[in-house]
Amino acid sequence: MQNGTDSRSARRTKQLFKTALMHLLETESFAYISVKDIVETANYNRKTFYNHYYDKFDLLDDVTKDLLEGMAIAVKDSFKHYQKTPRMSMIASEITLFDYVYLHRNIIYICKSTGLEKNITQICAQTIYNALIEAWTPLVDMPEQQLASYTKIFTNSLVGTIHWWIDEKFASPPEQIRAEFVSFYNHAL
Structure with a gap:
């Protein structure tokens, strides 16, 4: 997942995913939000998402x-x-x-x-x-x-x-x- 050398980068990436989720929740029910929606909103890919989160x-x-x-x-x-x-x-x-x-x-x-x-x-x-x-x-x-x-x-x-x-x-x-x-x-x- 993350190690000492990339912790700042990992924190920033995770924060972008969190912000993307909160942004999506303003207009969409959590049940209808997919990982694809989250990564597209955060402008990342699924592999990066799964490097930080299980789901x-x-x-x-x-x-x-x-x-x-x-x-x-x-x-x-x-x-x-x-x-x-x-x-x-x-x-x-x-x-x-x-x-x-x-x-x-x-x-x-x-x-x-x-x-x-x-x-x-x-x-x-x-x-x-x-x-x-x-x-x-x-x-x-x-x-x-x-x-x-x-x-x-x-x-x-x-x-x-x-x-x-x-x-x-x-x-x-x-x-x-x-x-x-x-x-x-x-x-x-």
């Missing part, structure tokens, strides 16, 4: 993995400060998670609405929970079980907000979603 499902898994890794980073960046004290108000401008979700709304909406990733909500929830635990554990003076419970509740409120936003087909801008979430959190304090 189109493997490519979709890679796209989903990238999405979740980026989401984890956005969660950590957004909420790294909100457990330093038990009653710390959120500042809307620091919450970048909703911008990340909005930027990737096409693939998120497609995965959820078409059932490509049947448990995308649970996978996102677990990703958010793990990222929050990782960010907050070194910052808090709280029993582990209490932190876990608080993080589950916080995660569910985030996932619920994102899930609702997906269901409304991202009609509201991220600034509005962020302001509503921060207002709710700060009011709950």
Whole structure:
């Protein structure tokens, strides 16, 4: 597949296949997208595709993995400060998670609405929970079980907000979603 000497080239090629798939998903159901469609859109050949991916499902898994890794980073960046004290108000401008979700709304909406990733909500929830635990554990003076419970509740409120936003087909801008979430959190304090 790839070795140390061509890893940059391999990453670039894989990114072109991912971009091609996302572009195709904007207008076509995944079930009707073929490897031929993907390689033609990416301007590569089938042999190159199969050097990197087993099939189109493997490519979709890679796209989903990238999405979740980026989401984890956005969660950590957004909420790294909100457990330093038990009653710390959120500042809307620091919450970048909703911008990340909005930027990737096409693939998120497609995965959820078409059932490509049947448990995308649970996978996102677990990703958010793990990222929050990782960010907050070194910052808090709280029993582990209490932190876990608080993080589950916080995660569910985030996932619920994102899930609702997906269901409304991202009609509201991220600034509005962020302001509503921060207002709710700060009011709950």
